Amino acid sequence: MTQPHLPRRIVIAGGGTAGWMTAAAIARTLGPVAQVTLIESDQIGTIGVGESTIPPLVAYNRILGIDEAAFMRATQATFKLGINFENWRVAGESYFHSFGGTGKDHWSAGFQHFWLHGRDQGMAHAYGDYCLELKAAEAGRFAHLPDDRTNYAYQLDSALYARFLRGMAESDGTVRVEGRIAHVELDSETGDIAALLLEGDRRIEGDLFIDCTGFRALLIEGALHAGYDDWTHWLPCDGAVAIQTASVRPPVPYTRAIAHEAGWQWRIPLQHRQGNGIVYCSAFMEPDAALERLLATIEGEALVRPNPIRFQTGARRRQWHRNCVAVGLSAGFLEPLESTSIHLIQRAVLRILRMLPAGPVSVRDIDEFNDQQMTDMVQIRDFLILHYKVTDRRDSPFWRHCAAMAVPDSLTHRLALFRETGRVFRKNEELFAENSWVQVMMGQGILPQSYHPVAAKLRPEELAHLLQSLRDQVARTVDAMPSHADYIARYCNAQ
Numbered sequence: 084m085t086q087p088h089l090p091r092r093i094v095i096a097g098g099g100t101a102g103w104m105t106a107a108a109i110a111r112t113l114g115p116v117a118q119v120t121l122i123e124s125d126q127i128g129t130i131g132v133g134e135s136t137i138p139p140l141v142a143y144n145r146i147l148g149i150d151e152a153a154f155m156r157a158t159q160a161t162f163k164l165g166i167n168f169e170n171w172r173v174a175g176e177s178y179f180h181s182f183g184g185t186g187k188d189h190w191s192a193g194f195q196h197f198w199l200h201g202r203d204q205g206m207a208h209a210y211g212d213y214c215l216e217l218k219a220a221e222a223g224r225f226a227h228l229p230d231d232r233t234n235y236a237y238q239l240d241s242a243l244y245a246r247f248l249r250g251m252a253e254s255d256g257t258v259r260v261e262g263r264i265a266h267v268e269l270d271s272e273t274g275d276i277a278a279l280l281l282e283g284d285r286r287i288e289g290d291l292f293i294d295c296t297g298f299r300a301l302l303i304e305g306a307l308h309a310g311y312d313d314w315t316h317w318l319p320c321d322g323a324v325a326i327q328t329a330s331v332r333p334p335v336p337y338t339r340a341i342a343h344e345a346g347w348q349w350r351i352p353l354q355h356r357q358g359n360g361i362v363y364c365s366a367f368m369e370p371d372a373a374l375e376r377l378l379a380t381i382e383g384e385a386l387v388r389p390n391p392i393r394f395q396t397g398a399r400r401r402q403w404h405r406n407c408v409a410v411g412l413s414a415g416f417l418e419p420l421e422s423t424s425i426h427l428i429q430r431a432v433l434r435i436l437r438m439l440p441a442g443p444v445s446v447r448d449i450d451e452f453n454d455q456q457m458t459d460m461v462q463i464r465d466f467l468i469l470h471y472k473v474t475d476r477r478d479s480p481f482w483r484h485c486a487a488m489a490v491p492d493s494l495t496h497r498l499a500l501f502r503e504t505g506r507v508f509r510k511n512e513e514l515f516a517e518n519s520w521v522q523v524m525m526g527q528g529i530l531p532q533s534y535h536p537v538a539a540k541l542r543p544e545e546l547a548h549l550l551q552s553l554r555d556q557v558a559r560t561v562d563a564m565p566s567h568a569d570y571i572a573r574y575c576n577a578q
């Protein structure tokens with residue numbers, strides 16, 4: 084049997100959110116078994132965006148033993164119950180993609196089937212009325228409920244999150260090296276990475292290298308040429324400008340995604356400020372026009388200069404290649420619409436830990452890792468494309484382009500199945516579960532033509548009672564919750 088022979092010297096290149104999330108998790112999980120070194124350059128800095136997250140981050144922090152209130156104080160975090168999509172189906176309308184479930188599923192058919200039947204009978208209210216998180220978000224309320232019944236995430240300052248994790252990682256033994264990586268040295272025999280050469284003649288050797296250098300992808304692409312799948316033809320936005328402003332009202336427990344004629348804008352309320360940004364497609368909007376639009380629509384005093392960013396949506400073809408794993412923006416970017424990037428970092432880090440080789444790195448481990456990461460990205464990609472493709476907007480060249488564009492077969496099939504039958508299936512531990520797909524597909528304008536016959540099994544009075552009691556229960560629970568701002572103030576300051 085192979086004796087455990089961990090890659091003891093783990094070198095992380097880059098100290099943005101990805102770098103420190105990786106260092107903190109590895110150092111805490113492996114302890115003295117691994118020697119973690121992180122190299123970052125203050126001169127280069129980080130991307131400076133990334134504020135909205137999704138519920139699995141709660142579990143990630145718990146795995147690392149992080150105290151939630153301390154984390155929220157340190158990162159100025161607020162709670163997030165979902166995203167309000169404004170102007171996406173048509174200008175002037177909005178819908179929620181909230182966390183958690185809606186109504187009550189039957190094992191054979193999701194709640195949407197019962198709701199559709201109730202709608203036909205004239206006894207169903209808005210679909211969202213049966214979702215606790217959605218109604219709490221709309222009401223600006225929040226509370227942790229017993230048995231973890233509230234599904235939530237955070238809106239946070241990711242630079243502060245990285246700083247918080249750095250403290251943890253360093254106290255767990257990670258060594259931080261300040262410096263600029265000038266060259267990646269390859270082993271002339273194996274082609275693996277042997278060492279990183281820093282300006283000033285420093286040389287850092289390692290067994291496993293984790294590329295967290297952001298869009299630069301210095302190791303995985305610059306040195307190892309792992310390749311990149313460009314998805315711009317499906318996710319055409321390629322530019323963004325971010326700016327932070329002073330808060331003008333108490334923070335709401337949700338992120339706003341507001342479509343405009345060539346992309347969308349975000350608003351993310353934190354405790355101490357608001358994050359704002361515009362995402363646009365440069366084929367349909369000039370960068371100057373995007374900036375102008377952003378500045379014209381922000382509320383509150385600007386706290387920093389606008390931060391312009393260009394990107395190419397897509398995925399690194401091999402995210403683990405030789406003795407190097409890409410984590411974060413170096414592994415690809417799907418644009419920030421559903422706040423999935425920090426989540427993809429988390430998935431990659433946990434996978435690295437699950438698949439740490441016990442001997443020399445196995446090609447099978449690498450293939451498995453790459454397959455799982457790519458599956459995640461493809462599934463998220465399809466979910467994002469849905470927001471652009473399924474729309475009644477035809478009021479600008481950008482939206483006409485999106486409505487006409489070809490989409491992946493996997494998405495075409497899903498949309499057709501839902502349209503015809505009301506059915507949607509979660510595949511292979513997919514991130515976005517049935518209720519996410521249902522909310523967004525209906526929000527974007529698909530109303531299924533039929534539904535599962537089991538819904539008609541209930542007599543009209545039984546169905547009416549079911550719908551009414553579910554709705555009442557949601558309303559009662561939300562009414563008993565405090566305001567989001569009050570809850571944060573109490574929760575974060577309770578010692």
Ligand code: FAD
Binds near residue numbers: 097131135297324412
């Ligand atoms: P970076 O932050 O760019 O860090 C790269 C690191 O590498 C830095 O420390 C840098 O100094 C270092 N480095 C680079 N080159 C060298 C070198 N030669 N030598 C030494 N060090 C080097 N994600 C979400 O989950 N939610 C969001 O709401 C969200 N919004 C976003 C909005 C936009 C417009 C964009 C572009 C991204 C958004 N993201 C979001 C993604 C999120 O910002 C990133 O996933 C996250 O910040 C991780 O970035 P990173 O650590 O991979 O890269």
